[in-house]
Amino acid sequence: MSGDWDRQGPVDGDTDQQEMIPSKKSAVLVDGVVLNGPTTDAKAGEKFVEEACRLIMEEVVLKATDVNEKVCEWRPPEQLKQLLDLEMRDSGEPPHRLLELCRDVIRYSVKTNHPRFFNQLYAGLDYYSLVARFMTEALNPSVYTYEVSPVFLLVEEAVLKKMIEFIGWKEGDGIFNPGGSVSNMYAINLARYKYHPDIKEKGLFGLPRLILFTSAECHYSMKKAASFLGIGTENVCFVETDGRGKMIPEELEKKVCQARKEGAAPFLVCATSGTTVLGAFDPLDEIADICERHSLWLHVDASWGGSALMSRKHRKLLHGIHRADSVAWNPHKMLMAGIQCCALLVKDNSDLLKECYSAKASYLFQQDKFYDVSYDTGDKSIQCSRRPDAFKFWMTWKALGTLGLEERVNRALALSRSFRFCIFLIFSCHCHTRSVCLSPLAMILRPPQPCGPVSPIKTFLPSLGYISLSAAWKWTNTVN
Numbered sequence: 001m002s003g004d005w006d007r008q009g010p011v012d013g014d015t016d017q018q019e020m021i022p023s024k025k026s027a028v029l030v031d032g033v034v035l036n037g038p039t040t041d042a043k044a045g046e047k048f049v050e051e052a053c054r055l056i057m058e059e060v061v062l063k064a065t066d067v068n069e070k071v072c073e074w075r076p077p078e079q080l081k082q083l084l085d086l087e088m089r090d091s092g093e094p095p096h097r098l099l100e101l102c103r104d105v106i107r108y109s110v111k112t113n114h115p116r117f118f119n120q121l122y123a124g125l126d127y128y129s130l131v132a133r134f135m136t137e138a139l140n141p142s143v144y145t146y147e148v149s150p151v152f153l154l155v156e157e158a159v160l161k162k163m164i165e166f167i168g169w170k171e172g173d174g175i176f177n178p179g180g181s182v183s184n185m186y187a188i189n190l191a192r193y194k195y196h197p198d199i200k201e202k203g204l205f206g207l208p209r210l211i212l213f214t215s216a217e218c219h220y221s222m223k224k225a226a227s228f229l230g231i232g233t234e235n236v237c238f239v240e241t242d243g244r245g246k247m248i249p250e251e252l253e254k255k256v257c258q259a260r261k262e263g264a265a266p267f268l269v270c271a272t273s274g275t276t277v278l279g280a281f282d283p284l285d286e287i288a289d290i291c292e293r294h295s296l297w298l299h300v301d302a303s304w305g306g307s308a309l310m311s312r313k314h315r316k317l318l319h320g321i322h323r324a325d326s327v328a329w330n331p332h333k334m335l336m337a338g339i340q341c342c343a344l345l346v347k348d349n350s351d352l353l354k355e356c357y358s359a360k361a362s363y364l365f366q367q368d369k370f371y372d373v374s375y376d377t378g379d380k381s382i383q384c385s386r387r388p389d390a391f392k393f394w395m396t397w398k399a400l401g402t403l404g405l406e407e408r409v410n411r412a413l414a415l416s417r418s419f420r421f422c423i424f425l426i427f428s429c430h431c432h433t434r435s436v437c438l439s440p441l442a443m444i445l446r447p448p449q450p451c452g453p454v455s456p457i458k459t460f461l462p463s464l465g466y467i468s469l470s471a472a473w474k475w476t477n478t479v480n
């Protein structure tokens with residue numbers, strides 16, 4: 001755009017110079033830079049956005065459910081580097097070239113919305129949260145103050161309120177974070193702050209040896225949080241689990257007493273609702289009893305399993321969750337809000353989150369604004385700029401209603417039950433036949449163990465299991 005301007009020309013002293021309507025005559029030059037010229041070519045930009053949106057629609061959204069499309073055009077890193085033009089050069093590239101690049105990016109990326117894409121976290125494509133993501137990307141808000149994000153802050157408040165209702169608390173507080181791991185860190189830090197409020201000013205100096213308890217099947221973010229927060233991974237006490245992966249409450253109580261005897265300071269128990277590998281739900285009621293007896297903060301990592309709260313049929317898995325002090329819950333898992341969408345919820349009406357995390361930056365969180373500054377919730381966060389993640393969940397909730405979300409959960413759990421049955425079938429067949437098993441999955445899960453006489457029905461059964469297994473794959477991924 002600078003071509004339109006006479007960069008060399010002296011700035012004359014006439015009144016045109018003051019006008020902000022750009023014209024060749026009125027260029028305001030400072031340090032050789034034209035200040036009142038357009039910074040980008042809006043027309044070209046708009047056209048590029050339009051064409052890129054069409055590309056996204058055609059190549060990503062419309063192909064998302066097409067099983068004839070590949071999940072991924074896989075290339076090893078060195079080969080992919082050759083195929084993609086990754087170099088950033090001194091001069092920019094024209095729009096048609098950029099669109100080619102966009103096409104390549106889509107082509108070689110994994111289609112996480114594809115019905116045959118299997119990975120942890122993902123459950124399919126939710127069109128409504130996708131639109132919410134498009135909108136927030138376009139609006140580019142930051143949910144720190146009401147003046148910058150009036151709508152998104154109110155949306156976050158409404159979503160948190162509803163999630164709190166589902167947990168069963170009369171009141172509470174919360175914040176959306178970039179990930180369940182981060183929510184867990186927030187909770188541990190919050191519990192420690194409650195245990196020893198001086199820590200905010202004084203730091204770790206002078207603290208006793210703090211120790212936290214969680215099950216041996218907990219998410220690895222517990223260890224990360226302990227090291228990040230200066231607690232130390234050796235001060236995470238892993239409590240034994242039963243055969244199904246649930247924390248054994250008696251073991252927990254023993255460990256708490258033992259730690260006290262050793263002079264350590266227990267301050268928190270983290271129960272898991274939906275463990276990462278086995279999907280186990282810790283017995284919250286019994287754990288809450290122990291926490292009460294020993295005055296420990298109870299955090300429930302329901303990052304995955306929290307969504308079961310939306311199902312009247314399955315919410316009993318989290319029985320006792322209303323007794324927790326804090327809960328981490330990721331709607332971006334079973335409920336399919338886009339990544340990331342993760343809430344930390346806290347049973348509190350004393351502004352504990354804000355007390356613990358606020359820094360009261362006077363340039364941002366002024367107390368004399370022209371509106372109710374309690375809506376400037378950004379100071380509850382350790383972030384400054386923050387994405388409006390609650391909005392994705394809100395759109396989905398609006399589109400499906402609570403009943404639709406409940407159906408989503410019931411369906412996911414029914415599918416996993418049917419899938420488990422198929423694996424069981426293959427497993428048991430495998431165990432009772434001398435034939436080489438047909439299923440590579442079963443081979444991985446359990447090497448051949450010939451232990452019975454060969455019978456035609458037993459050799460036939462594995463293939464039956466295999467067929468059911470493929471059917472289950474299909475069901476699992478036919479969304480809605």
Ligand SMILES: *Cc1c(COP(=O)(O)O)cnc(C)c1O
Pocket residue numbers: 178179180181182219221272273274275276301302303304305330340342
């Ligand atoms: C997924 C999960 C996490 C981590 O959540 P991220 O959003 O991936 O950080 C933590 N705990 C449990 C139990 C989980 O299932």
